[in-house]
């Protein structure tokens with residue numbers, strides 16, 4: 001199989017490391033060669049962060065480049081827009097609609113662009129957008145945004161539900177498993 | 193067992209399997225996780241040292257004692273540890289000694305992008321360069337064999353993309369290696385008479401290592417074409433394979449010092465056109481040129497920033513496009529197509545999102561106070577460097593770890609009264625112990641009227657929260673020795689030492705004014721633990737009473753990511769706010785509740 005590319009984008013500290021860990025575990029269990037590139041260090045302090053997940057028969061480069069992503073999985077809508085150039089022409093976006101103001105917006109040096117989802121749709125991007133924060137709160141913790149997103153992403157993969165569940169179990173502490181399973185389910189059934 | 197593993201964790205696994213007993217490091221992105229992961233093995237003694245030089249010397253002592261030892265650091269850390277490294281090259285080792293240096297091309301988390309290969313050349317020690325996690329693990333084990341076989345420390349060079357990406361590895365059992373220590377003054381006491389005898393041994397070792405480099409499977413040819421050949425290593429190898437697959441020939445170097453002249457000549461003879469693809473400096477390219485071989489590299493590729501598959505495709509695409517390189521049809525199309533990329537218009541108006549101090553960060557109140565008092569702030573490296581970005585914009589200089597104190601001393605010595613009552617040096621707790629103490633000794637000894645602020649958040653924050661000698665805990669989280677900063681500073685001869693709580697703006701302001709006024713050196717310790725530490729209890733998030741808020745934006749001056757203006761009123765993001773109350777001290781209408 002030709003290598004498939006996922007980028008996970010968001011704001012440092014939002015929990016993209018766990019999402020990529022679960023995805024890596026899942027794809028490995030399906031017999032793929034997998035590479036996952038993470039962000040550690042400076043940008044984890046509230047900066048824009050991008051994690052790359054690549055899988056296929058044989059994966060060389062650990063990074064995804066512009067125009068190569070089959071999927072953008074995004075924790076924040078401004079970040080979705082920032083990384084649009086990375087999407088393939090027919091790529092799919094799965095995004096949280098949550099807005100987090102970056103410092104230049106807070107200080108008034110820049111404006112937070114409006115109606116981003118509508119603008120993307122107008123440009124014919126395939127956007128699956130939902131308020132993951134609300135769904136995560138419904139599941140029991142606002143920290144579960146990452147799992148809501150994975151639940152939604154699972155729609156687009158031909159991988160049995162059971163395998164997703166196993167990867168969840170292997171990567172989240174037992175204490176939070178029920179909560180995360182609920183978050184996954186809410187993401188999965190959400191109206192995009 | 194096959195598993196997906198982070199490059200740095202794979203190094204740690206390699207340490208375990210190689211029978212390593214001792215690890216001493218100082219944190220630094222992208223090297224930190226090696227030591228954190230190694231600390232999870234009960235069989236390995238691990239520690240955070242106060243700085244890289246101490247770490248390297250400690251590892252040397254452990255090797256001398258006959259136990260395989262390790263020390264890891266980021267590229268700039270090797271500057272600090274360069275002194276022991278250069279002479280360890282002369283003494284050699286007893287049990288194997290391996291050093292990791294992690295470069296950061298692209299400067300994801302660094303103050304410069306120096307190329308560490310120069311250190312291997314200058315110190316005359318072998319350097320290995322893995323290109324994925326599996327190699328990171330295997331090369332680590334092999335590095336210990338090379339170290340003992342050739343009686344030399346060995347450097348493994350990592351880079352951000354190998355250190356911080358996960359790929360598949362195969363794990364094995366641990367072996368046991370123990371040697372005995374024997375007194376050997378000519379080998380281990382490096383004074384001129386002995387060192388003179390060791391230098392020829394080093395040169396002889398290099399010759400032997402070159403023979404090794406010619407034959408080792410660390411360096412391998414992948415011959416697929418007689419038209420184009422590419423010499424490469426590390427992550428660049430992966431980008432080259434991504435772009436060219438099996439359509440060009442590749443000489444993949446796993447050992448980048450010393451380089452194998454015969455292997456390179458033979459490879460060059462097999463192809464019509466030869467390229468070197470390497471990030472940062474032209475180390476391999478210059479070597480190839482020195483052999484009298486025609487080669488291209490930095491004429492088509494940059495010597496700044498990191499590479500990617502697109503960058504390489506484009507660089508070769510331009511050659512094909514201009515007729516300077518001919519390759520087969522499919523490949524030619526792929527390369528030239530990479531030159532056409534259209535950016536999506538939606539990405540043009542996107543405000544940047546630079547890193548910021550966390551909501552509730554103890555550094556924020558202190559920097560607000562410095563800005564308010566219009567201080568000239570000479571800074572240092574850590575989370576608090578973010579005090580340089582708007583709206584605080586308080587720091588005016590950052591160089592390297594520890595430099596704040598030395599620079600403040602020199603600045604004040606030259607400008608005297610003009611600067612003494614408004615200039616401060618700021619330095620974190622970990623950075624102070626790393627290399628600030630000697631700077632302060634200079635302030636105390638040569639008496640500059642300097643005011644130094646130690647930002648004591650009880651952790652090494654920037655690199656992901658490691659313990660240090662001021663926190664009272666060791667790498668495993670167990671109780672450990674703890675430096676008393678007040679007593680230490682006083683013992684150095686600084687009489688004026690004050691402690692403030694950076695959440696208390698009034699107290700910060702008063703103490704700062706007082707210490708700047710004083711006609712002698714002084715130290716202010718700004719003390720409150722980092723807001724991300726698990727043991728820190730937070731208050732419930734604040735709310736703005738919109739009836740009371742007059743939209744004056746006073747609270748916006750501290751640059752807290754949890755406060756923004758919506759429809760002319762301040763609002764608090766309850767998912768971020770930790771109730772530190774610094775903002776509410778600025779509100780003239782007491783609108784925060």
Ligand SMILES: Cc1ncc(C[n+]2csc(CCOP(=O)(O)OP(=O)(O)O)c2C)c(N)n1
Pocket residue numbers: 218219220221266268269270272303573574575576593619620621622623624647649651652653654655
């Ligand atoms: C020589 C060197 N070693 C390591 C680093 C990586 N590094 C950057 S800041 C920092 C420590 C910061 O800790 P501290 O001074 O306590 O400040 P904090 O981040 O907690 O505010 C380290 C280890 C570096 N930049 N230079």
Ligand code: SF4
Pocket residue numbers: 045548549550551552553554555575576649653654722723724
């Ligand atoms: S990690 Fe700690 S010290 Fe660093 S910015 Fe956040 S709160 Fe401040």
